[in-house]
Amino acid sequence: MTQQHTNVLFIMADEHQAAALSALGHPVAKTPHLDRLAARGTLFENAYTPSPICVPARAAVATGRYVHKTRYWDNAHAYDGRVAGWGHVLQSGSVPVTSIGKLHYRSEADPTGFDDQILPLHIAGGVGQVWGSVRNPLPTTLKATGMLGPIGAGMAKHNAYDMRVADAAANWLGAEARKKEPWCAFVSFVAPHFPLTVPEDYLSRYPAAQMPMPAVRPGPAYQPHPWVTRMNDIENSDAELGTDENRGAAIAAYYALCEFVDAQIGKVLDALEASGQAENTLVIYTSDHGETLGMRGRWGKSVLYREATQVPLILAGPDVVKGARVQTPVSLLDIAPTITGTFDLPSDPDWPGTSLIQIAARPDDPDRIVFSEYHAANSASGGFMVTNARWKYHAYVGYAPELFDLVTDPLETCNLADDPAFAAQQSAMEAALRRICDPVATDAAAKADQDMLVARYGGPAAAFNTGPAGATPVPGPQ
Template sequence: MAQPNIIVICSDEHTRSALGCYGSEIIKSPNLDALARRGTRFERAYSTSPLCVPSRASLATGKLVHEIGSWDNGHPYHGVPPGWAHALRSAGWHVTSIGKNHYRSINDDNGFTEELLPMHVRDGIGDLFGMLRKEGAQYPTERVAGSNVGTVIRGPAVMAEAAGAGESNHTEYDRLITDEACKWLHSPERRSGKPWALYVSFVSPHFPLMAPEEFYRLYDEEKVPLPVDYDAAARSVHPVVQAMMKMWNYDDFFDPAKLRRAICGYYGLISFLDHNMGRILDAAKATGNLDDMHVIYLSDHGEMLGRKGIWSTSAMFEPSIGVPYIVAGPLVPAGRVVNTEVSHIDFAPTMLHLAGLPANRGLSGCSLIYIASNPDAERTAFSEYHAGASITGCFAIRRGRWKYTEYVGFSPELYDLETDPNESTNLAGKASFADAEKACRGWLREIVDPEAVTEAAFADQAETIRRFGGVEKVIARGHPGEHALDRKLGFE
């Protein structure tokens, strides 16, 4: 019997709580909600790192960030080690990528049969600025006139200033990705009768938080709830988090009106993403039997969206590292919600399983198909961060009710997510929770040596900075995100 074909939809910066099927009463996401109803939704899904390049390297390979040295947005995946796409292609599958992968270059063998409308890191190098962690480099904020889109806002101010209703090159790019995916599905002759896997990767809902008018207007600026822990009293006092907020001072540029526009913009981008996904699934249905295909939806990482005064990602809190994960198809139970912890390292084994290939291949992850059918397994989800604005290595685990974060050289954090889902009360260091803290520390160290990995990341980044001419040249080069509203489509 032929293996069912596979469609993967990957988004960028979608926190799991901002989706109807994950309990949001605000988000309008009919297509993703319908997918969850006919498949399995993973309630405790995590990114291996709250940043694009490292998390996407994990998705490609099934490896943790520290196992492959993809520390930051300047250490992109370049086809080594081979990943799930290489394995499927070698087994006779036609494997197509459309959209953003954020690898090093299309000139590398990334495993795909073809890459359409690819987006990779800038100049094949990516973000060097984010490696200036010990230097405490702060992104400059300025307005630059005379570009083809008018005034360009650079630095942290872009989060507040660019939020609202409108079109950006990101939304234009996502429309092109959708059109290309629908065209591809209507062109079966391109696949030469082979089984196929289509990996479609959008930019939405990544900032700028600017949503097309029709989707932005689905949300009322006057009624949209503000972050539950936005007030100053609810913000983290941990020195590592404080340093991050100082270096990435996004919140300094928000007032109440801009805050509401940003939230509506983010929600609007999710509805825009949902609309585009619906178009792709409609095309799949029109050109084949969608019920016989496997469909996966996931995101590379989350978005803080003002929670605790933090914007974008990179923090180790739930909105930043928690992602949606939905799988539907003939091998997956319908309407099931699984509370077992899963993460990006489970994606590659899942793709191998769906292709009828051995699912482990030396990987530490597990096929989601197996987990969906055995939902009571006890597992530990793991995430790490070694990039921009982090003054030390950050490591987090989730196991059952416990969420534990270690910051090398600083005090840890322990939260009981069953009683404290907003991570408001740090239980680390409290005598009555000593056993839980000890257990969490042990589970973390079964996965990683935090001190050794932190040292390795800093050393690798220092060598990269040296190779590119030193700190001053890296600062002069700037941060790729400064140009987020002024890029041409299809850049590398």
């Protein structure tokens, strides 16, 4: 017999493109378990990250606050519990809170709102990517990072870690103690984040020669924005790949990793079903950010275009409409009030988000504004994004802005900024941005904090060589 209380199972992948769901008709990616979750829940088709890079995005999710409010700017400024978040609210309400898997905070010892951390993955050595804080000025030294890692079939340590996380979560959900009280669990995976290594069973279903090349590539028909081009002075994975044959192999491995992580999520969802708690558990699925996958000559994340800032977001469980699609723009910052509201606990008045359950219950609101910002590795200045369902605006400190009509230009290739015909739309989006932050002042604050960090590590030259270039190592022997 199921319990009458409601639990929360919050599942997160890393670097999962919003479009890479077979439920959305993706021509390549196969995600049957997430499709099953979407069929019994609600899919938010315009969901965005508060920052297109791991550590700031995860700190924002934890705290329910914008990056510029918490000052967890980059992959060396990691969440440490200094700013309270939804986990602390649940703890104050005597709701057990457990994490299983990747957190990407500073340290397991920090009071980050979890009673228990199972198999936690945090920034390397409690230090992280210090080199990414060297931005004032941004160096011109190219780092040959091999960021994407070994590409192809195999069993990477990160794959094995994700499998351990899935097994640990399944065992945790099956414990009798779970059935006696409300609980919240955050289960988090590395895939489909690079390294682009994946077991052969998955990769064999994605022939590299059949992979579609990026829809938008640098060339006569498209010139990347100078803010993006400047990133290639520091890290240029596309040049490291070199050929379309190699790019096809990388794309195949990425989509295979999407199916791989879907299978791990399936283990967790099956365990929830077997425990008898599925009907009284709110399930949230998302990713911390997307993946550029060669678009505009970039790999990873770190840009403001939708391939990096848009994320998959699915809600299923009590009081969630089955098979629904929501067009209202939403943010990962809406997750904090969703979780606390599930336990009838108060939202922090400083949280800008709204419960996703409330948003889904209302008519679509195409004018709702969501916000993202970037102050991390390879960026010469702060990048800021505001978007609603149609208009998307990018502001770059020291660089020209961008304005896109997402209805007529979903790939964001035609910049309408400063076109007199769209002056009203640009003015409205600029005003929406300034209601959230002052871009110049925010950029200065980020660089001031980063300059202090760089100084602690011996100055720019020493700091630029401190921290991992690619994926954060997983726990256990390396």
